[in-house]
Amino acid sequence: MNAPLLSSSAPIQPKYVQMATRMAALIESGAFLPGQRLPSVRDTAAQEGVSISTAMQAFRWLEDKGLAHAKPKAGYFVRKQRQRIALPLVGQPPPHSVPLAPRSRSDVLDREGRNLMAVNLTGYRPRDSQLFDEDRLRVAVARAARLHRRTLVDYSNETGTQALQNAVAQRALHLGCSLRGEDVVITASCMQAISLCLMAVTRPGDVVALESPTFLGYLDLLESLNLRVVEIPSHPRTGLSLPALQLALDTQPIKAVLAVPTLSNPLGAIMPLTEKRALVRLLAQHGLPLIEDVVFNDLLASDERRRAVKAFDQDGTVMVCGSFSKTISPGVRLGWVEAGRWKEQVTTLKRVQGAATNEVMEHALADLLTQSAYESQMRRLSATMKARLQEARRWVSAHFPKGTRVSDPPAGYTLWVELPVAVDSMRLFEVAGGEGISFIPGSLFSATGRYAHCLRLSFSGAWGEAEKKALSRLGQMAQALLEGR
Amino acid sequence: MNAPLLSSSAPIQPKYVQMATRMAALIESGAFLPGQRLPSVRDTAAQEGVSISTAMQAFRWLEDKGLAHAKPKAGYFVRKQRQRIALPLVGQPPPHSVPLAPRSRSDVLDREGRNLMAVNLTGYRPRDSQLFDEDRLRVAVARAARLHRRTLVDYSNETGTQALQNAVAQRALHLGCSLRGEDVVITASCMQAISLCLMAVTRPGDVVALESPTFLGYLDLLESLNLRVVEIPSHPRTGLSLPALQLALDTQPIKAVLAVPTLSNPLGAIMPLTEKRALVRLLAQHGLPLIEDVVFNDLLASDERRRAVKAFDQDGTVMVCGSFSKTISPGVRLGWVEAGRWKEQVTTLKRVQGAATNEVMEHALADLLTQSAYESQMRRLSATMKARLQEARRWVSAHFPKGTRVSDPPAGYTLWVELPVAVDSMRLFEVAGGEGISFIPGSLFSATGRYAHCLRLSFSGAWGEAEKKALSRLGQMAQALLEGR
CATH class of the missing domain: 3.90.1150.10 (Aspartate Aminotransferase, domain 1)
Structure with missing residues (x-):
């Protein structure tokens, strides 16, 4: 699964990836055996002539790839061969589009x-x-209410609070995306962001392509917008099949692709970087938008794996949607979208449909996102x-x-x-x-x-x-x- | 303008209205002259054998009707004849429906x-x-964040926080509506409530009837939903013309009526109670929903004048939408809807389109609404x-x-x-x-x-x-x- 990450068309890898790749090769060749202790971070840093933190990054990369694991106070060890549990087969959905039957699913x-x-x-x-920090949230909200009380008595900005727009853009750097804060539209949730994107680029009766299996909430949403669906086969590790999507684009009147390229729901697949890049190219050729859901990306520590498809977007083909419900807390109830070429339509829809967001909560979230604790x-x-x-x-x-x-x-x-x-x-x-x-x-x-x-x-x-x-x-x-x- | 309020089909009036009506007749007959001091509240109470507070209510009724005004520490006086400024003519929009041209207005x-x-x-x-109380809001938000911190780390209820649902139902009593808290759906704004109602009862291309002139936000919203519009003439004092609406219903394939029957926007008209009642009856006969916007009702002190059309609804014909942006503060960013027969559709749309609301803000608003200070x-x-x-x-x-x-x-x-x-x-x-x-x-x-x-x-x-x-x-x-x- 690592090969695509190291393909020759990728940019030059950072130092720690180069190091980690060499160590991975040693592990895979059997030079280090399963269960064996790896050299210490300190020794490795000294030997490679890099900083401790760079060496740490390399070890974390190995950990993310499932090749090593850390034991507290004992260092890193080669992971033992996992118990072989077969992956799902998934299979082949029909190649044509279908309408969504009312109230059929949820x-x-x-x-x-x-x-x-x-x-x-x-x-x-x-x-x-245990997963989320109530107290940190409460403090951030109380502080935002104190510092930004003026926002409680005023209508909010159409696109969102500048502080949060900028914080989102800053976080998106970790997904390889260079977004401008002013292009980010704050929403009540990732689903609302996706809903606005779909309304901006489709009309009732239009066909949208989805991964199969797909997140059930998407089906409910598409049904509410009277859209048709074509399901694209997906691999449990590498996600959306590009050849199948290509075929569907050639044979179906698809108006948009809606997908979770990183940690897909429900499979948890991650598209390889080369395929993420190819996906943008394919859709740009067809002049069609990708609505990319990145709610899970931050859960991956490796910069490569969490990189968004949006990172490869050069002409506003990708409408990237996120939220912090899976990372900071579900109760924050704020999401965001950078809608590429469709920014104006999405902004207008947000405004005219009254999808207002609360500025105090936006300030609280901006605060949490820019705290140094977020990454840890x-x-x-x-x-x-x-x-x-x-x-x-x-x-x-x-x-x-x-x-x-x-x-x-x-x-x-x-x-x-x-x-x-x-x-x-x-x-x-x-x-x-x-x-x-x-x-x-x-x-x-x-x-x-x-x-x-x-x-x-x-x-x-x-x-x-x-x-x-x-x-x-x-x-x-x-x-x-x-x-x- | 008072006649309809006292029509024989109305229920028996409370004591203070009976008193005030008699005093109004005296004023209008010239028994009290413009600028003349009226009897004191205390004397009037004694003479009528009622409590001071009932007498106060009577005087306030006269004030609301523009017949009297209070001078601090001096009592109530007959209002001088207003300077005669002519009311708008408004006029007659075309009787047929029209589509909304893209981006034509705002x-x-x-x-x-x-x-x-x-x-x-x-x-x-x-x-x-000056109009809104920043500090009261800030305190309510901070308190809600402290008391309900658990809600910050959890997905919110679909329809809203029970405390706010109940507070809204309680406030609706002042509009003459007996709503059940559990039937109230909390939204991000009144416009979002209306948006969900329209999505629940129309499909693109359908015709919606509006007052003319109408709130410009409605036109933007209808445009975004690809709806057609038929404009119903409205009087600057009594609002929507029922005969004109009747004609439109007979000749146009109208799917819903969207109106502000109390303090219409932009005219500030109030439909007389008899017409409010007749409006429900008319729409119920046609099996069509009224989407009623009550954002301004609370600004009227008189129970009669602020009564909602929903108060006369017996079979779920009226989808009543409100918010507290015009009363508590624009920055709260919460609205609500009781969608009558379409409750389930509206709830589903809210959920699947990701129109989540923030529970901490909901608790803060519930707190503010149930404070005794709200009425004053x-x-x-x-x-x-x-x-x-x-x-x-x-x-x-x-x-x-x-x-x-x-x-x-x-x-x-x-x-x-x-x-x-x-x-x-x-x-x-x-x-x-x-x-x-x-x-x-x-x-x-x-x-x-x-x-x-x-x-x-x-x-x-x-x-x-x-x-x-x-x-x-x-x-x-x-x-x-x-x-x-």
Whole structure:
């Protein structure tokens, strides 16, 4: 999976990547064995003639690639060969576009999944309060209310508070994007940003291309805008298939592509950089916008992996949308968009549809984003979730029926589980609901009835004995369904 | 204007209204002369055998009707005959529907009117900080952040925070509406509430009926949703013409009516209660929704005058939308809707389009709304604006060309000025801009190019010598345009 990152068309790599690449080659050649301790950061720095922090970056790169792992106070070790759990197959959606049937997907969740479940693996409330820092938020809000009280008695800026626009642009540098603060439009959420983008570039009846499987919220949104969908096959590691997209663009009247190229939802795939670059080129040729959702990018520590498609955009083809609901906290309720060539349309839509945002909250968020703690917080959050996902993956593998496949995302909050095809996950949802366990059935991630044997498990809520037990129970229930019991 | 309020079909009037009605008859009969002191509140209470507070209510009713006015420490006096300033004629828009031309209206404002003008009478920023209480707001926000910090790290409720839903329902009692808190959906603004309502009940190409002149923001919104418009004539005092609406309903494929029945924008008209009741009946017969905007109702102290059309709704025909931007503060950035029969559609649209609202701000607003100070604050705000509007009206009348007509709203922030037809207010806008004076040209309040000789003046900003001087200058410029200079 590393090859595309090092392709010859990429710019010259920073020093630490060059170092890390050499170390990776040594590990892959067997020069360092699984479980073996790697040279210390200090020794490596001295030997390579670089600073400690550069050497640290190299080790973190190895960690991100799954080649090494840190043990507190003991240094870095070569990661042992992972237990082989097969990746999902995903498969081939139909090549034509389809309309979205009214209320076809999320009712079931609204009514049952979100509420009152003892073990809620839907990704909706409640969230794990360990992951986000309530106090830091509260202080930022109180401070913003004090410092910016004038904004409480005035209409807000159309595009957002300058401080937040600039903070967003600054953060986007970490995704390889050079945005101007003044081009950033602040919204109530990433979904609202995407909604405004879709309204700016489509009319009812138009066709939008999506990854398959795709985030169920996209399907609900597209349905509300009376749009049609064409689903593009996606790989569990490398995401959207460009050849398939090319074919769809040649045969369907597609008006926009909506995708999560980095840590896709639900698969957790990351498009290789070469493909991210090729995607922009392809769409620019067709004069079509990419609506890129970058809500998860900050969860990746490596600059290469988290780089956005927008980083390769030269003529405003990419409308990049984000929020900080997955990083700072879901309760902030602010998102943003840099809409490239469609900036004016998006700004107008935000204004005329009354999608106002609160300036005090914007100032609070700007404050949090520019605190030096943000980067280390991300690292901590990311490490917590990574460990949790790996543990959950092992539990699923150990307790679910033979033949079950599980995604292997390098970060994020969710796993995509492919059960043997005979298991209907909607039926499993009903049975599990009876025991107070909820998750999202796979069929909600497709407009064409695919993935009926799949499910998405989210671990953004609590993670403890109850959840592990719930996973074993889910496995037993799936086994029972498989055996027709 | 009082007759409809006392029509026989109305419910039995409260004691104070009965008292006030008798006193009004005495005033109108000439038994009390203009400028004469009325009996004291104490004496009146004793004579009528009612409490002091009931007598006070009666006097306030007279004040609201423009029949009496209070002098501090001296009591109530019969108001002197107002200077006769003619009301606008308004006139007859075409009976057929029209599409909205792209970007036809508000560009000019965006670019010029809102910004950097020495005297800004557009109604956009900056606002008069005297009108709203910064400190009370700041304290409420800081308290909400402290008490409800948990909400900062969680996704918000779909429909809104229960505390705010209930506070809104409680306030709606003052508009004569019995709403259930659980049926109230919290939004980012009244315009967003209206936007969601329109999306719930129309499809692109559908026809919506509006008052004429109408709020320019509605036209921008309808344009963004690709809706067609039919404009219904409105009277400067009694608002929407029901016979004209009836005719439109019989001849046009109207899908919804969008109106401000109480303190319409820009005219400041109030539909009489009998007509409010008849409006619901008419629309219920046609099975069509009324989208009712009640943002201004709280600015009226009289329970009769501020009663919403929704108060007469028996089967969920009325989708009532409000916010507290005109009462508590524009910076709160929260609105609400009770969408009657379309509640589920509106809730779904809010969710899927990512129109999330911030729970901390919701708690702060709930706090402010349930403080006992709210009612007295409204009274103060309302009295300030009423005096200001009356003074502004006199200035316009004194300084604008002969034949100028001015609306006479009983509350609110704006005046609608009808210049002699030969004056092009867009031209006046340009000339005035050169001297740092901005307002909104009348043609922006119509989809059919009407009102080119009108303008809307807003007094929600500062009000002092600079503004008065600006009004005289505007009058001189209009006179010059009239004379072809």
